[in-house]
Amino acid sequence: MQKWIEACAADNIDNEDLIRFDHGTRTFAIYRSPSDDYYCTDGLCTHEEVHLADGLVMDHIIECPMHNGQFDYRTGEAKRTPACVNLKTYPVKIENGNVFINIGAD
């Protein structure tokens, strides 16, 4: 089931940064890469329930602000302990300057 949701304006996210986006009971992180590509993952670190939106984006890595776990936000791959479970990722498209994410069925 495809479900595209409008999340924010594309320029709401700084280059090499991310924002938190809540939808219903779920929370997501939406990223803008140094080359202005957009990505979306689950919003909470897979290690402990910490919002990744407080973390730091460097290149294609999001670093969890709490315990320093790192993920490649393009693939969700856990790159560094204590994080060892991959982050779920979601498709993103930009239309008319807005960011849409496909989070599947609710």
Place this chain on the structure above:
Amino acid sequence: MRIVVIGGGQAAASAIRRLRQLGYDGDILLVSREPFPPYERPPLSKSHLAIGAANEPKMIFPEDFWEENAVDLRLSEEVQSIDVETNSVLVGTKKISFDHLILATGASPRKFPDQMTKGLNGTHQLRNVADANRLRSQLNPGRSLVLVGGGFIGMELAATARQLGLTVTVIERDERILNRVASTQLSNIIRQWHLENDVTLIEGQETTGFLGTKNVTGVQLSNGAEVCADLVVLGIGVIPDCALANAAGLQVDNGVLVDDYGSTNRSGIWAAGDCASFSFEGRMVRLENVQNAIDQAENVAENILGANKKYTPTPTFWSNQYDHIVQIVGLYQPGMITVCRQSSGRLSFWHYSYNNLKAVEVIDDPKTFAIARRLLTDGRSPAPELVADDDRILKEFLRSA
């Protein structure tokens, strides 16, 4: 090739994961005294003590990690000795040879002498999950708990015990709580949290004796005062576990001595985590925190596989107390110049030595912490007056040359 790892904590786990990540496909044998595969220790003073928490600890890796990664797990077993001539360890009665050995033996809580504690029931220490389960069974509402030692473990336990409804007194020998591990500014704020939560703090008093005949009933202080207690927890620091290294003739001095690469004085024998002592900013240190256990162990794993990489840590620490999170990066030393940054009501303390940023303490502000950690890792040192200016956006300091 065979790599043997001694110890069952974060450092052991991280070394093994890194070895496999880098494609090492030889034997790995892990010998741990603990009945569980490596688990997370930080929750033991916090969520693990909550009512209804499981007896089992939170594991570092999913259960199938060990089999998937072909790790020969020897739990509840001990290495009797290390033979540095034949490169082998004695496990039970079995001699096992190794090509590389990683000592990740950790540390044990410092104890008071037996003649002082007199084997009284109701005195606890906290290091492993068995300790935590024992302690939890005693943390009943209305009881009075005395914590000897106002370090982070003591202060975390104070917060946890207050939330469980105990009466709590913390006794600190030094002039202030957190004297060895935090700035005066930060410890003043933490003190305030505890006072607001009705913790009694007694600073600058040594604990000189334990009261009671069978069960502990209190402690005596150096000024002669007595403090009543139904239970006492000692949080007076740890001693690195280096008995095996010592007996094997490896260099030991408040920890297993390792060089910049994590190697002991015997080639092929390495150490990482709480038990390892190494040179950092001109002095020998052991870093007793999770981040060091991870980073140092990963560095050792890389060097075993030939990376020849120096270990240059950015010391990182966090503590949860009540609804607060304290995060520290770098090593604070008395005498540093401190500036306070206040941004959107969040406080952080930035400590400088000769205009070089050395440590940052952050309260309830993970984003600031993430940036401070990156600044220190990259060796950047934004000017104190710029940091103190809350109109400045911190992230800009990461981009400036």
